[in-house]
Amino acid sequence: MSFKRASKVADLIKAEISDILLKQINDPRVQGITVTGVKVTDDLRQARVFFVQMGQRSCSDETMDGLHRAAGFLRRELGKRLRLRYVPEIVFTFDESFEYGDRINRLLAEIEKDD
Template structure:
């Protein structure tokens, strides 16, 4: 039974996501930024760069939140270095994670299809066959 091998980047990524989630939560409060949460972190193989994906509670303020996080990325990296026991902490690059928004949009489309009902789709099929 083969087991999945975990690369160091996977372990570091998970640790960065946990620690940075706490740090970002406090920084958002301190700097008056819109509330965000860290949804994912992708670390380069050389551990020099980290893409940090965040989701905003208020979608309309997501650009403001990402801009604010980019401005304080150096401070966040310093706090992350204190929290983690790494020789080199990756440079943080913040990105908005729109996967939640896309999932919500798909969910709404599926609900709209349910509202239409099977009667409408069968009458459409009958019209196409003519």
């Protein structure tokens, strides 16, 4: 499997999951979720979905539970929307890169203020 294909599939999955979460999932535990990225294995069997939640610095157990419970529905909807032989298993991971970037920005601002 080429890297290019996995990258294209990841982009499609990101767009579709974002749309499904916004329009079809009514669970209050997953409100305010933004999908920041998707990494797909080379064999397209697993998709790791990275997300952040508006106003949250970390992921609550309730949010993860809501996403895990919605994973089957999301996978079924992806199967309807995408033309893939196998619909990847969805694994949700809280994206800590935004928190890390925010921390770096705060440190840089603090250094600039000290000078």
